[in-house]
Amino acid sequence: MESNTTTAAPSTRACPECGSPVPLDAKYVEWCAACGWNVDPAAPDAEPGRVAAFRRRLAREYGDQLSAEMEGGADGSAPRARDSSTVPASGVALLVHGVTALLVVAGVLLVVVGWDTLVQPAIGALLLGIAVVLRPRAGRLPKDGQVLYRADAPRLFELIDEVGAVVGTAGVHAVVVGPEANASVTVYGVRRQRVLYLGLGLWEILAPQERVALLGHELGHFAHGDVRHSRVTGGALHSLSVWYYLLAPIPSTRLPDLFVNAVTFVPRWTVYGLLRLLDGLTLRASLRAEYLADASAARAGSTEAAVALMDRLLVAGSVDQQLRREAVAAQMRGGRGGREARDQAERGLWERLAAQFAAVPEHEYERLRRVAVLRGHSVDSTHPPTHLRRRHAAAVGPYPAQVAYAGAREAAVAAELAPSRAVLARRVILDFVR
Secondary structure (H helix, E strand, C coil): CCCCCCCCCCCEEECCCCCCEEECCCCCCCCCCCCCCCCCCCCCCCCCCHHHHHHHHHHHHHHHHHHHHHHHHCCCCCCCCCCCCHHHHHHHHHHHHHHHHHHHHHHHHHHHHCCCCCHHHHHHHHHHHHHHHHCCCCCCCCCCCEEECCCCCHHHHHHHHHHHHHHCCCCCCEEEEECCCCEEEEEECCCCEEEEEEEHHHHCCCCHHHHHHHHHHHHHHHHHCCHHHCHHHHHHHHHHHHHHHHCCCCCCCCHHHHHHHHHCHHHHHHHHHHHHHHHHHHHHHHHHHHHHHHHHHHHHHCHHHHHHHHHHHHHHHHHHHHHHHHHHHHHHHHCCCCHHHHHHHHCCHHHHHHHHHHCCCHHHHHHHHHHHHHHCCCCCCCCCCHHHHHHHHHHCCCCCCCCCCCHHHHHHHHHHHHHHHHHHHHHHHHHCCC
């Protein structure tokens, strides 16, 4: 009779560089904590474009300076995110809006007084069309999410109000729930009402107090302000970005295209220079606002939760990949007509996502923290490097949790989000493979 005992596969192997034990897990990268072997085998995933590269460089430079400054004397209750560059930034922004206003005036004059020829009204209409594209715009509610108002989710809004009171601001008028691993705040409409975008891809992988810290960070942007999202400066950045897009060179070797590229060369680089100038004048204040928002996260959810939130941001980039794998697996099991397979995939989708990311081992987080330092990882090109944000969140405090989120309260909020979770699970399974 054969023995039922089998030799278990080793859970570690020797590092090829230094011989130290390396944990083995098929789901994660093999790397050595002792010498750093294979800590970053993948290529950096930087945002493309000259403007994004400039912003990343400034974010790294200013991020390190600001982190050192704020850790040296900040207690998390620092003043609003204003510095000496705000005034000249407003001046540049008003200049940009002045150009838009000039286009409107010139367009109206050409249309009204230029009827002797057909050319002048046509040019005037073109100028007015460009001015419409460049105009400052009131934000709108995102159309790709589930919109909740206070009557739809009173316990969720109660939680948001309590977090807002801790960080020194009011709550929001609406919450938009989507599937992405993201969260943000903005304003919409002429009355600039507040809205919180809550991505289930991020919310579901967080522990309860980490969710409070996330709300504290987002509402902290309202409490501390951010010049890049103000009506004047934010609108100017939008206008310059549109100009830069419209004046982009045409990738062609035909003579007419080469002529257009030559004609737009000077305006294009003028716009690029203004965009860099306004970025340089506002990015430091914006990065400071991020650090202040992280301090707000620590005050609301606890220092420990705010630091853990930074770690979660390191793995959040793979949430979309996992959701796509879930969608593909559902399609393969049942085909596009397999309703039963899709229903099964939709049920428990968010629970499976949370379980997978809860199982990420500490050695993988440590690897990602080291990669963040090597690459200067950040959420995007306008955020400070994540490892500096983590260090700052740990330095301001330590704070205990001022907003508790567990037990019956957590269950009540989950029940209010349940309809949105079901709708978005269906959308993930149906749309992520298209």
